Amino acid sequence: AQKITQTQPGMFVQEKEAVTLDCTYDTSDPSYGLFWYKQPSSGEMIFLIYQGSYDQQNATEGRYSLNFQKARKSANLVISASQLGDSAMYFCAMREGRVNAGNMLTFGGGTRLMVKP
């Protein structure tokens, strides 16, 4: 089974609107971490947001928030007030086990987001 599944290969959103990128994960480890990265056409992977499995509240970082539903094993990224510069590939990733054991991440296949002016 896929450990990280991103079911939306591509999405369009109108500038200034909010958009949700889906991510589901599969693990039996009670300790894990979930990450979202942005990869613009330049190729660099840019860290956006992190959620630990024991965190009680959903993570937020500026316009990014993570809708963490542990029972459903989903970690969707919400981008508010989309900007043209948000057009990029977005990857969801998971670390299984505790962070002090190292961050060997498993990535999903990505979602290409295109923001329309």
Add this chain to the structure above:
Amino acid sequence: DTGVSQDPRHKITKRGQNVTFRCDPISEHNRLYWYRQTLGQGPEFLTYFQNEAQLEKSRLLSDRFSAERPKGSFSTLEIQRTEQGDSAMYLCASSSWTSGSPGGELFFGEGSRLTVL
């Protein structure tokens, strides 16, 4: 620039030749990772160092691949007897685990793109 730097950014080689990539992590980061990304896919974990110790190796890392981090600072990834299937982007990342980054998020370099003819 205090980010992760990789060299060379692009390498074109003929099948059967050896290639070496270098990664200079963020100076205060003791953890270093190599990932491989093929076109249209998410990155795949190759190997992980904590200081100079190589602690994890993926099964993707065949015996033609070797990685070193001799003094716990920069790292090299060598591919011997390259094959066309080795064509990919090779990404280096570094991290540290501090109270300021409880998830120990990875900071990626811009990658080294390998093309094997």
